[in-house]
Amino acid sequence: GQQVMQIPQYQHVQEGEDFTTYCNSSTTLSNIQWYKQRPGGHPVFLIQLVKSGEVKKQKRLTFQFGEAKKNSSLHITATQTTDVGTYFCAVNNNAGNMLTFGGGTRLMVKP
């Protein structure tokens, strides 16, 4: 499947601080998806980005797709304890039929 590198692997923040996780690919992506997995839970689909330079917002979450469609980021403004979990980016292969997950960024928020 398609390979994506996700950084950082872990992030500790104080509640109220911002958080960003990045996904990078060596090849051009057709699209990228983002999932959140709470501790002990299962991945939950957040969003899909398709267009070059696309920016989408969901309340305090901002998702960006790079102009070259080789990277993406998820930014959380003013983190809350409910944001705790692992955030995964996921990409399809060229045929669009195999979804491969990045390594994930585990977010921990100190109250």
Added chain:
Amino acid sequence: DTEVTQTPKHLVMGMTNKKSLKCEQHMGHRAMYWYKQKAKKPPELMFVYSYEKLSINESVPSRFSPECPNSSLLNLHLHALQPEDSALYLCASSQVWGDNYGYTFGSGTRLTVV
């Protein structure tokens, strides 16, 4: 109904046992998937079913045997597993295979092989 339901939630089995994991969705999705997730790792694709036909087998050992009886059900039959097969097994579905829609995941079966 917007859920994928997996049973059982937890399973402990011996290496000589035969067990089955079940997955059900009633969203009309025609693609269903099995993923395996080890602790602190991302989910890894095992199998893809599209319109009840096995479309992808990611070189999974034969001790894992998938089955799709109909468009709403997906089973994973387990036999002669090894302790290293202990993991969270996630079922997922999407509207159509290859359409790039987001996947809906079930809550998983946490499997321990002893």
